[in-house]
Amino acid sequence: MYKPDRVVICEVGPRDGLQNEEKVLTVEEKISLIEKVADAGFKVIEVGSFMHPRAVPQMATTDEVFRGLRKKEGVEYRALIGNARGVERAVACGCDKVKLNVSACREHNLANLNMTPEESVARFKESTDLARAHQIAVSGSISMPFGSPWQYRIPVEEVKTIVEAYIDLGITEISLSDASGMAMPDQVYDLCSRLKADYPEVKWILHFHNTRGMGIANIVAAMAAGITWFDASFGGLGGCPFVPGAAGNVVTEDVVHMCEEMGIETGINLDKGLEIARWVGRLVAHELPGFVLKAGKNSDLLK
Amino acid sequence: MYKPDRVVICEVGPRDGLQNEEKVLTVEEKISLIEKVADAGFKVIEVGSFMHPRAVPQMATTDEVFRGLRKKEGVEYRALIGNARGVERAVACGCDKVKLNVSACREHNLANLNMTPEESVARFKESTDLARAHQIAVSGSISMPFGSPWQYRIPVEEVKTIVEAYIDLGITEISLSDASGMAMPDQVYDLCSRLKADYPEVKWILHFHNTRGMGIANIVAAMAAGITWFDASFGGLGGCPFVPGAAGNVVTEDVVHMCEEMGIETGINLDKGLEIARWVGRLVAHELPGFVLKAGKNSDLLK
Secondary structure, three states, X not given: XXXXXXXXXXXXXXXXXHHHOOOOOOHHHHHXXXXXXXXXXXXXXXXXXOOOOOOOHHHOOHHHHHHHOOOOOOOEEEXXXXXXXXXXXXXXXXXXXXXXXXXXXXXXXXXXXXXXXXXXXXXXXXXXXXXXXXXXXEEXXXXXXXXXXXXXXXXXXXXXXXXXXXXXXXXXXXXXXXXXXXXXXXXXXXXXXXXXXXXXXXXXXXXXXXXXXXXXXXXXXXXXXXXXXXXXXXXXXXXXXXXOOOOOEOEHHHHHHHHHHOOOEOOOOHHHHHXXXXXXXXXXXXXXXXXXXXXXXXXXXXX | OOOOOEOEEEEOHHHHHHHHOOXXXXXXXXXXXXXXHHHOOOOEEEEEEOOOOOOOHHHOOHHHHXXXXXXXXXXXXXXXXXXXXXXXXXXXXXXXXXXXEEEOOHHHHHHHHOOOHHHHHHHOHHHXXXXXXXXXXXXXXXXXXXXXXXXXXXXXXXXXXXHHHHHHOOOOEEEXXXXXXXXXXXXXXXXXXXXXXXXXXXXXXXXXXXXXXXXXXXXXHHHHXXXXXXXXXXXXXXXXXXXXXXXXXOEHHHHHHHHHHOOOEOOXXXXXXXXXXXXXXXXXXXXXXXXXXXXXXXXXXXX
């Protein structure tokens, strides 16, 4: 079973985690949190989103967070956007990496927007043109490529059509986001192997939720297929849009702990990661699902 | 990544799960639970243990449970024992399969019992002789072969010495039990591959705890190495002897759900399994860590 020597863990808790919380953190809390994350050694941080504040009120202050943030050299601070308005906000507040997202689910997209996912991606051209004009990097995300409530399993050819639409726009960093928590390890291994082989120019980021307890197993399967970039959320903060109260994103500290134990370098200080997760738990004022948070590291057991 | 066509899930909740609970179930509740488990399609059930009632009071009524149980044809009902006294109790109450256990940890065993693990296994001869005289099957378990609080990693050669001690006693069904929850997928894959190749006559059962969130990933890694027998506990009931309050055994319904989604046959009715877990939650009167229990099956999402 193949495992890489080194992986990159992207901390998405400030966006995908906090946007699911009832309690909205202050700008100061968010900034302090993100600075601690960078200090712990994370090289990619999803700071927030530039969606409409009415749609995602928890992310309404992303612009202010970017303005107040003391950026660390060598760290990438990205934000999720919905359209060109997001690029404008990114330009205005000094965010230099934006991420677009489309659902992999053809039926869903046709019913909601009356266009196919690849037509949706093609419409992102206004955003990518504007981003390029301002030297802002653009990443693309495909949500639910492993299955969705509308389409149980997405045929590989449909995912490939979306990937090609992104490539046509010049986007070669692509996330596969299991937002519905339906992915299974065999499927992850097969799809990742296939996409890696067919599009060697793409940098793949895998984004798993732990809705049905499969997050870590899916990461191991993706690593076996040669994937080395993964999203995760501190303490496992987050949720599933389709299942109220379900578990959130795969837990950052659990992934880092596993990598350490497997001899896979992450560049992250696990103790600092655990401290951050404990602090996040106090900020959101409820228990977090992290396992290592509760049980301690393997090495803590040593007599 | 290899996956088998069919696996056997052994329900160990009645023993490894319930023995960690403060609340002791009545004989009637235990019998009813075990009969429901058999009815759901499980072919191996760990009913309880014949340890001294002072050591494990939750299991004091295992004899009565065996006496009252309506056994289902084709289902194996096993019990954990510590020594020949356990075989005597098994004979007396009609239990026809017992399981012995030794720690893989040399240092631990030497310090506690002043003998090596393989010497401990050799001492089991009294038990195996008595069992054989009464046509009772014997299984052997090795706990913490992936690491223990006393010995961070156990050298493969030390595990092999214990396996050979079991084989010398005529025991060819061997469990590897990660009771400390320290196992990692790469290690699981390597040790399972190695042991399967070196001892093709042995039937291996892998027993994982979800202490640090690795249970399901370890099962996937073991399956990739060709292992097809796994222990699991309803709702994830159980614990870790070294970490108070930590997560318990790998969750039966989550494993069955994964197998169904991966096209791996288990012979188990998942809906009945979920019903059992919900009932166990009511019996022990606290929330259980099962993920599918909370989020529902993938197929529940279908619009």
